[in-house]
Amino acid sequence: MTMDHAPAAASNGERRWNPVTSEVVRALHRAVGRERVLSTPEELLAYEYDATIERGTPQAVVFPESTEQVSAAVAVAHRFGVPVTPRGAGTGLSGGAIAAVGGVVIALTRMKRIIEVDRVNRIAVVEPGVVNLDLSRAVAPFGLYYAPDPSSQRACTIGGNVAENAGGPHCLAYGATTNHVLGLELVLADGEVVHVGGRTRDVPGYDLTGAFVGSEGTLAIATKVTVRLSRIPESTRTLLAVFDSVDDASNAVSAIIAAGILPAALEMMDRHIIAAVEPVINAGFPLDADAVLLIEVDGLEEATTEDAAMIRGICDAQRAREVRLAVESADRERLWAGRKTSISALGRLYPNYYVLDGVVPRPRLPEVLRDVYRIAETHGLAVANVFHAGDGNLHPNLLFDERVPGATDRVLAAGAEIMRRCVDAGGSITGEHGVGLEKRDFIGWIFDDIDLAVMGKLKAAFKADGRYNPCKAFPTTRGCGELTDRVVARHAPALGTDIYV
């Protein structure tokens, strides 16, 4: 059997996979038990989407409950040459869990045991289906928590977080998922089980754990994750700074970073987000403000007092209309509830939203943000911004109604233009949601064929061939006939194909 390097598959775009026949389904039944396999069209419907606008119907969904079952199911797919797509909670925002060409979805949601908590060494070993917030809740009695906190943390899984190298508001100070994973148990594309990393920090050899995190379900399936836990800080202060202009708010962000203060979180919400969230949550965001910053500092009581005072001074200097301080946990939680439900609140007001995920160098934030509004306007679209400002990680939400003819097309065109703007500013096309299906046509703006070929070598070393989560992360030309592919593939070249340095 030939090893299928991803870029090679990309360049000729050949079909290299087989359909799921009834024989395959029977083999899956034998491998994991009939009760753990779905294969009727009605049953499969719930697994054809994630949180993007993409769709792709698998031909079978398997719900393994152990590493052995994952391995057995994957081995069946390998034997029959059918595509495999791992899936967590399906909250992904780049189409990673979508069965782009059908095949078998391996859903990890039933593997949700917290296997071990070592409170002294601040380590937990969990199965991949454990929900992010459930882990933090489980270790809270020990004064610990799991630091990466995607806004979807009530639903998304640790396995999905590992695959996307998920971030969240508090990654500014504490790093993304990759900084909190010590070791992994993996099932490779042929069913082989391998352990990488470990419980101790320095495991000799290449950092395979580091290379795996963020691989978007294209290298292997994580069946156990050893994570670092963090200590709940003794003091946390949350500031709400209210601004009459987005420009002032983004200047305040740059000023805080430039002053050498590293808050635990530094988030921005604009007027459209406030309008969507405030009536539902009553967090106290002023409806007439142009933007608010949610800034959190944590650590020693003395440190948070000092930092909060400095941040207040900077916001005042950047013409904040008002800076409120929340110290009590109930008050802080209300502010964060407002932040973390922003995107779903948009769903209440608009039939559809399309979340972008660009990154720019922080000093470029004000100008790029201005352009985001301008680009949306040019395409006749409303845009709402809620994002990890401290990291320069933008999340423009384009609001639309897909039933309106041409609306989706306009959204994708505006999205491509905004992505391009981020790249031109020296940034990136994704800070935490992943490239997935959605953005593979943009990846050429950042990486050339050699860069991608080197990544393909890593994929080959993991024995993952072209039928392993196909059409994800790498540019592909044919065989992946999904929605954004059709539209985006038209827009991307028009915006330029040079490589940034």
Added chain:
Amino acid sequence: MSSTTAPAAIDEFRAAVSLRAPGVVFQDRGERVAVDECLPDVTCAPSIESDVSAILSEASACGLSVVPYAAGAHMGGANVPREYDVAMLMTRLDRIVAHEPADMTVTLEAGVPITALNATLAAHNQFLPLDPPAADRATVGGVIAANAHGPLRHRYGTVRDWLLGVRVVHADGSISKAGGRVVKNVTGYEMTKLYCGSFGTLGVVTEATLKLAPAPPVRVTVAAQFDTASAAGLYAMAAHDAGLAIDAAELLSPPATYALFGEPRWCVLARAAGGPGAIERTLRELRAYAGAMRGALRECDEATWAAWARALEPGVLALRASVLPSRVAETVEVLDRRFAGAAALLSATVSAGLIRANLDPTRGIRGGTLYESARDVVARRGGTVAIDAAPASLKRQYDVFGAERADIAIMRRIKQEFDPRGTLSRGRFAGRI
């Protein structure tokens, strides 16, 4: 000397490189770039990336083995090269390409020494928080390749946590990049992680972009001395658990304390770093913890850390053990006893579970005996030992990365994919890949 390569191939390489990259080939015997007592046949010192590429593509075409070499500060941590035909001296690639103070990032060539970088950044109250032994010489590229770190690891982790993007020249001379220049980025695989600690076996890092940290406004170093290892360990763990504003905390064995302070006692050398209020509180609590463990705490100056770096710079035989934080104090105590007579200096970053040992096997006990003993002590506690420096004879006997693990198969395939001809640092990696 170690080379079994045909002289004709060497000559062919020398001629080809002289043509493509004039002035890059050195005429000396390569004493300055000796690796594990081996000298290269040719030393090249490129000062631009395209020369690095030319050297590698020609070496690859001639079937030669190239070892990238920077300050040489951390060369001991990889296996003896199977062949050492060409030394690629990286220190001329020493430009800072771009410092973005307002974004707190820096892009620089691989040969820039850490200390020189930090001297430049100091004016902006920023720094790259990596302080490996020999930081004055050690280059950014070398620190990436060797995954070298020092006491700051307690708060700031290792180079993988700071590296945002790289440019890499591969074995065939092709050039790729990974990551980017922004502080948060998940576009493409995290190739940067793979290069950290790869000891020049997958590619030659020519340029790196790193995230920077704000320099803490105040730093105060304190040493607390104790009668027992366990008291010192409890003190270090208590400070860690309380979340005090500390950026480094090293547990020192009596010989190490003796080297620094002239007193053979157990000691924790820690540095409070932060704003004035946080520092005051931290020092107050450290004093209280020290008192509770019957220890004596005293303030020392910043120069103590330079003395630490001199004492712990890998010498004749240096080991690095990794255990769980809860096992550190006990492991250090046992190692200290086992190593008695080998003038062993031990220093542990308790929170990271890291133990460094600097030994002198010339004093009676064989190096191999010391290594095996350390390996067994640590393995019994669920940890691993790597060699940071050792005589070539010892390294020929023992893989410096320790026993092979099950994931070695993936590592072999990675090496095979990246460097099928074994052009880069042949035989230097885990499993003598």
